[in-house]
Amino acid sequence: MISIKRRQRGAPVTMHSVVxxxxxxxxxxDYNLRETxxxxxxxxxxxxxxxxxxxxxxxxTHDLVEQMFYLYVRVVxxxxxxxxxxxxxxxPYVEVKLGNYKxxxxxxxxxxxxxxxxxxxFSKDRIQSSILEVIVKDKDMVGRDDYIGRVAxxxxxxxxxxxxxxxxxxxxxxxxxxxxxxKVRGDIMLAVWMGTQADEAFSEAWHSDAATVYGEGVFNVRxxxxxxxxxxxxxxxxIEAQDVIPSDRNRLPEVFVKVQMGxxxxxxxxxxxxxxxxxxxxxxxxxxxxxxxxxxxxxxEDRVHPSKDxxxxxxNLPLTVFEKRLDHRPVHSRWFNLxxxxxxxxEADRRNELKFSSRIHLRICLEGxxxxxxxxxxxxxxxxxxxxxxxxxxxxxxxxxxxxARGLLPMKMRDGRGSxxxxxxxxxxxxxxxxxxxxxxxxxxxxxxxxxxxYDPCTxxxxxxxxxxxxxxxxxxxxxxxxxxSTIGKVRxxxxxxxxxxxxxxxxxxxxxxxxxxxxxxxxxxxVRFTSLSLANxxxxxxxxxxxxxxxxxPFTVNQVESLRYQAMNIVxxxxxxxxxxxRNEVVEYMLDVDSHMWSMRRSKANFFRIMSLFSxxxxxxxxxxxVCHWKNPITSILVHILxxxxxxxxxxxxxxxxxYMFLIGLWNYRFRPxxxxxxxxxxxxxxxxxPDELDEEFDTFxxxxxxxxxxxxxxRLRSVAGRIQTVVGDIATQGERLQALLSWRDTRATSLxxxxxxxxxxxxxxxxxxxxxxxxxxxYLRHPKFRGKLPxxxxxxxxxxxARTDSML
Numbered sequence: 001m002i003s004i005k006r007r008q009r010g011a012p013v014t015m016h017s018v019v020x021x022x023x024x025x026x027x028x029x030d031y032n033l034r035e036t037x038x039x040x041x042x043x044x045x046x047x048x049x050x051x052x053x054x055x056x057x058x059x060x061t062h063d064l065v066e067q068m069f070y071l072y073v074r075v076v077x078x079x080x081x082x083x084x085x086x087x088x089x090x091x092p093y094v095e096v097k098l099g100n101y102k103x104x105x106x107x108x109x110x111x112x113x114x115x116x117x118x119x120x121x122f123s124k125d126r127i128q129s130s131i132l133e134v135i136v137k138d139k140d141m142v143g144r145d146d147y148i149g150r151v152a153x154x155x156x157x158x159x160x161x162x163x164x165x166x167x168x169x170x171x172x173x174x175x176x177x178x179x180x181x182x183k184v185r186g187d188i189m190l191a192v193w194m195g196t197q198a199d200e201a202f203s204e205a206w207h208s209d210a211a212t213v214y215g216e217g218v219f220n221v222r223x224x225x226x227x228x229x230x231x232x233x234x235x236x237x238x239i240e241a242q243d244v245i246p247s248d249r250n251r252l253p254e255v256f257v258k259v260q261m262g263x264x265x266x267x268x269x270x271x272x273x274x275x276x277x278x279x280x281x282x283x284x285x286x287x288x289x290x291x292x293x294x295x296x297x298x299x300x301e302d303r304v305h306p307s308k309d310x311x312x313x314x315x316n317l318p319l320t321v322f323e324k325r326l327d328h329r330p331v332h333s334r335w336f337n338l339x340x341x342x343x344x345x346x347e348a349d350r351r352n353e354l355k356f357s358s359r360i361h362l363r364i365c366l367e368g369x370x371x372x373x374x375x376x377x378x379x380x381x382x383x384x385x386x387x388x389x390x391x392x393x394x395x396x397x398x399x400x401x402x403x404x405a406r407g408l409l410p411m412k413m414r415d416g417r418g419s420x421x422x423x424x425x426x427x428x429x430x431x432x433x434x435x436x437x438x439x440x441x442x443x444x445x446x447x448x449x450x451x452x453x454x455y456d457p458c459t460x461x462x463x464x465x466x467x468x469x470x471x472x473x474x475x476x477x478x479x480x481x482x483x484x485x486s487t488i489g490k491v492r493x494x495x496x497x498x499x500x501x502x503x504x505x506x507x508x509x510x511x512x513x514x515x516x517x518x519x520x521x522x523x524x525x526x527x528v529r530f531t532s533l534s535l536a537n538x539x540x541x542x543x544x545x546x547x548x549x550x551x552x553x554x555p556f557t558v559n560q561v562e563s564l565r566y567q568a569m570n571i572v573x574x575x576x577x578x579x580x581x582x583x584r585n586e587v588v589e590y591m592l593d594v595d596s597h598m599w600s601m602r603r604s605k606a607n608f609f610r611i612m613s614l615f616s617x618x619x620x621x622x623x624x625x626x627x628v629c630h631w632k633n634p635i636t637s638i639l640v641h642i643l644x645x646x647x648x649x650x651x652x653x654x655x656x657x658x659x660x661y662m663f664l665i666g667l668w669n670y671r672f673r674p675x676x677x678x679x680x681x682x683x684x685x686x687x688x689x690x691x692p693d694e695l696d697e698e699f700d701t702f703x704x705x706x707x708x709x710x711x712x713x714x715x716x717r718l719r720s721v722a723g724r725i726q727t728v729v730g731d732i733a734t735q736g737e738r739l740q741a742l743l744s745w746r747d748t749r750a751t752s753l754x755x756x757x758x759x760x761x762x763x764x765x766x767x768x769x770x771x772x773x774x775x776x777x778x779x780x781y782l783r784h785p786k787f788r789g790k791l792p793x794x795x796x797x798x799x800x801x802x803x804a805r806t807d808s809m810l
Contacts, residue, residue: 030520033679034507038066038403040527062198064401064503064527065447069124069194071098071158072201073134075105076170076189077115081148084138091139092148094188096120099129101208107139121205130155134190136175149175149184153192161193167200168193197447203436210439213471220470220581221423221437223448228430229289229575231372231568232386234261234296234319236284237363238268239333244276244312244358246302252276253302253312257360261286261319262294264567270303285560287372287567289575292319300338300360313338313358324366326387328553333363369550373561374568375592377546379460379492382429385548395537396454398461398495400426401527402435404445405510408522411467411486414440421468422488424524425583427591428452428461432576432583437468442522454530456541457496464490464591465510465524470584484586487512488521493528493677500532504677511680511687515699518687528677562597569594598702601694601721606686630785641782648775730806738802746803753798 041063075094083090092114093107101122108114132153138146151173161168170191174183195201203223210221238257246253252274258267264286271278288294300313315336323331338358368387375381384391402424410418422444423437431452438444452461469483489510498504506528510521532538545552556564569592576583589595631637647654682688696706697714704711745751765773792800 031509031511031680031682033509033676034523035676036505036507036525038505038525038527040064040066040401040503040505062196062401062449064399064529065197065403065449066445068197068445068447070196070199070202070205071122071124071127071132071155072161072191072193072195072199072205073120073122073132074168074170074191074201075116075118075120075134076191077113077117078136078186078188079113079172081112081114081136081138081186082184083112084140084146090148092136093139095133095135095137097133097135098122098131098208099127101126101211103206103208103211119201119205120208121202122208126208127155132158132192134173134188136186136188147178149177149186151175151188151190152180158192158194161195161199163195163198167191207436210437212439218472220468220472221421221439222581223436224434224579224581224583225450226432226434226576226579226583228374228432228572230386230430231374231571232288232290232324233367233370233372233564234286234288234322235365235367236266236286236296236298237333238280238282238284239361239363240277240279240281241300241313241338241358241360242277244278244300244302246304246312247310248304253278255300255302255312256280258299258301259284259286260297260299261288263570285556285564287564287571288319288366289571294319296364298336298360298362300358313340313360315339315360317364319366322364322366324368324387326368326385326390328369328550331363331365333361335359335361367550369548371548371551372568373565374572375565376596379462379494379593381427381459381461383456383459383547384429385550390548392455392541393537394453394455394533395457395541396495396500396533397531398428398452398454399449399529399531400452400461400463401449402426402446402463403525403527404443404447405465405488405522405524406443406507407520408442408444408465408488408510409519410442411488412469420488421471422465423468424463424465425587425591426450426461426463428459429455432591434581434583437471439471454495456546457530457538458494458542458546459496460492460494462490462492462591463524463526464488464587465522466587466590485584487586487590489524490590491524491526491679493526495530497674497677498528498530500530502529504528506676508679511682513685513687513695513698515695516692517690517695518682518685566594598698600698601717602686602690602698604721605690606684609686610684629782630788637782641779644778644782645775648771648778651771734804734806737804737806738799741802741804747801750798750802 073096075096078092078094081090081092089110090112091107091109092111094105094116096103103120105116105118108116132155133150134153135150136148138148140146159168168191170189172187172189175186175188176182177184206218207221210218213221236259238259241255241257244253244255253276254270254274255278256268256270257280258265260266266284266286268280268282268284271280286296296317296319298315298317299311301309302312304310315338317336325331336359338360340358369385369390371383371385373380405422405424408420408422411420413419419440420442421437421439422441424435424446426433429452433448433450435446435448438446465488467486467488469485489512491508491510504527505525507523507525510524512519512521569589572592573585573588576588577585627633628637628640647657693714700706706714741747741750742754743751
């Protein structure tokens with residue numbers, strides 16, 4: 001098997017499940033983004049002097065990660081191995097040994113010319129020996145394995161492979177005996193070279209970093225690139241049906257249509273008229289993924305009883321027969337015969353009662369002009385339509401170097417101490433990437449670089465860090481039957497906030513909201529670069545709609561968008577879960593924010609204060625204008641009077657002055673522009689001062705799993721909050737109804753006064769130049785406090801006396 005000498009660590013042992021409540025005063029500065037200065041770019045040793053010595057040259061590939069050197073050993077095959085003297089057969093396997101690290105191939109039964117073709121990678125940072133040994137052994141079912149021979153390499157003589165050179169050709173080596181006193185029977189084909197993480201063999205290699213993994217866990221620690229399935233909207237337009245005969249011919253049926261595709265089930269409304277030729281003309285929309293595996297099942301049913309539906313006809317259709325359309329032009333409709341099954345006891349009786357009496361009129365198509373939403377539109381990473389021929393040309397390239405993490409908290413217990421096996425997942429567009437898993441460290445170093453094509457700068461890349469719980473038995477050690485990879489934290493970066501051609505190297509805080517409060521789980525170190533390919537295309541894209549035009553020509557309702565997004569997320573999760581290694585359901589759901597639409601008192605407060613911060617500028621301006629009107633600062637009031645009179649006498653300067661003012665503000669604010677990408681903000685999220693019960697409510701399941709008393713208390717709290725909202729909405733409605741009452745003659749005296757006032761105002765405004773009226777109005781509102789009264793104005797008193805419809809409410 002695999003043996004490894006464990007490193008000592010002095011990190012504290014604390015489980016993440018026991019999270020103390022965080023006080024913002026002590027932890028606030030730890031939540032900030034920090035700029036880092038890693039040594040990015042490739043630095044190659046001088047191959048002639050050996051890879052253990054100095055000598056550097058710089059290269060341009062993988063320039064967003066720190067260079068990591070690896071010793072690669074490719075074990076290809078062996079030949080002419082001697083059979084055992086006892087069994088007259090050979091079950092060979094190979095051990096690759098370097099210091100305390102030992103990797104082993106699988107054994108091949110009864111073969112003297114075995115083939116393995118396995119690659120082993122040893123990190124230079126962990127090498128403790130200058131001799132590499134490749135040992136061939138014969139597996140013995142009873143007792144000790146037999147020693148066949150070995151090959152030894154001096155690391156100072158190992159060649160260096162510099163990309164883009166072709167892979168190093170493997171060579172045959174004659175096996176030596178244990179004491180290196182002579183050759184033995186058998187040859188082994190090997191290739192040994194020094195390289196970096198840019199080598200093609202890196203992703204498929206066995207790594208010394210994951211030496212303790214065995215079994216199926218070996219596949220779960222490798223880095224992989226995934227592609228989301230191609231998603232389509234399937235639109236089923238149910239038009240009508242003919243000759244729908246119920247089993248009870250003495251009654252007319254109440255007919256509706258049920259359409260099912262996989263786990264998605266939708267129904268039309270019941271036809272309003274009882275008839276054998278019902279008409280609906282309803283659209284039902286589903287999410288389908290290529291390759292199309294599910295059948296579309298259409299069933300015509302009769303509502304015999306509120307709790308009983310009877311099947312009148314059924315048909316199964318493959319999705320491959322439907323037309324794919326790219327715009328809003330209608331497709332051709334078709335009639336389909338329905339299979340009407342009887343209800344005999346035996347299956348043979350059911351087949352004998354098969355009839356083709358009824359038929360249904362459908363218009364079905366696969367929509368290629370929509371973008372199938374599988375993530376929230378607020379931080380979407382992709383907005384392209386499904387049909388590739390509708391894609392615009394790319395406008396840039398996004399490169400992300402996932403350097404590593406530090407300060408991670410222990411996520412599980414192993415051998416009586418805390419441990420974390422971290423890997424990182426990044427999602428942008430249809431491309432998902434997963435780094436390799438670094439075992440048993442709180443400061444993993446991945447140093448893997450990935451590239452995405454960018455079609456819209458107003459998109460978001462999401463990166464998440466997870467703890468791997470599928471390492472070939474590790475999940476059993478925790479006592480969990482169905483292990484789930486634990487979430488460590490998430491980072492979002494909006495591309496439009498990045499300057500083109502600049503490398504951003506920052507350490508992002510990994511913040512997670514627990515039932516006990518917000519907790520910093522560590523930091524993720526990234527290097528990000530967005531490269532713009534065309535400034536003209538970049539400027540052009542800012543004037544285009546966010547989503548493809550079909551979303552505006554034939555839009556979906558809000559409920560449809562949420563339902564279809566949920567179905568799309570389920571399909572993506574299932575398809576990625578079938579990959580090898582799988583990208584598991586909990587990882588996909590966390591990356592796609594599957595529960596972002598759920599009710600949360602904390603989010604509601606955060607959104608409320610976001611709105612208040614938007615209005616704070618208007619409120620500040622109003623307060624400043626009130627101070628000007630009340631002459632708090634006489635010099636400012638005089639200057640405002642002068643500016644007002646200038647604009648009155650030269651009204652053509654109003655718009656130029658406004659835009660010039662915004663231009664100057666923009667230039668002034670350029671000095672204070674953000675120099676760093678945005679990150680998770682605990683204050684904005686209202687996560688620091690949140691009440692524990694509100695957090696418990698947010699983490700509650702749906703439907704709730706809490707006790708009746710807790711649910712009753714939360715319901716009462718929600719009623720009180722909703723009562724205040726109800727009062728505000730009622731006040732807004734009251735003001736609107738008073739505005740309508742000006743001319744409704746509900747209060748005849750008030751309406752008579754307003755009508756007379758309107759007539760007099762029309763006459764005055766007709767004979768008075770608008771400039772004069774504007775000047776009089778402005779000077780009236782800017783008048784000195786000596787000419788102001790403390791009582792409300794006449795127009796305000798008149799408006800508040802107008803009737804509203806509150807008197808008629810129960």
